[in-house]
Amino acid sequence: MLEVGDLEKAIAFYSELLGIKGRPLRGSRAYFDCGSVILAVVDPTPGGLKPKPNATDVYFSVKDIKSVHARAVKLECLSKEKVHDQNASDLIVRPWGELSFYAVDPWDNGLCFVDEKTEFTGK
Template identity: 55%
Template sequence: MRTSPSRPTPRRRPPDMAAATTPVNRPDTPQLFRLSVEVGDLDRAIAFYSELFGIEGHRQAGARSYFDCGPVTLSVMDVSANGAPHTAAKALYFTVEDLEALFARAEVLGCLSTELVHDQSAGAIVVRPWGERSFYADDPWGNPLCFVERGTVYAG
């Protein structure tokens, strides 16, 4: 019996994931711009992050400080100053061009927040006291997300 030499199986090229997911190919990809961490002592946290990053924070109203970390701001929030933390304390913040379109998708998913942020409905498109036009949603695991209309971002 004669056996034929085995032919190498042609290798498939892996998909170009970078090209498939770049903002160029997705017209309104949300852009992450702020991460928040909760702390129990703002002065100590400012000292720590200033020393760690080698930069100074910018103190904000409401017992928090912002650290400019390139395109993303680190918001350090002292939750002990105001009692219990609120939705904004842990949210991931994204900017979007078309806030209404993203709001409609969140509404269909049933993930709009039921919390209040500064006595306003977090799950509604509202201009916040600091000027951002935004709404909050929660992922299925309870992680808060905030979507802010591009051009209204409060940078501190």
């Protein structure tokens, strides 16, 4: 679950980035069906709380990584960090063999997108 500061903005952002529609729910939440996993976003601000970014990146295994990367470029949400001395924003093969890139949502939640054909599962 990712905390966000504006549910409508989060639904628009993640719908565009992921290429799927979010399902708004009661309780200031929205769900995005990502294959066998659901991404949940919640807006704690109606209760007077500030959103807290996740401590670690959320990873997505995707079929068409080039399209996702293009949408991230359009949304201007590519990470400005480095990963193993490489630009996290670059769509490249990482030292562990995954073709991936990193992004950040408007609430500083880190995201990583991995080409499903190169996904490292530890096996």
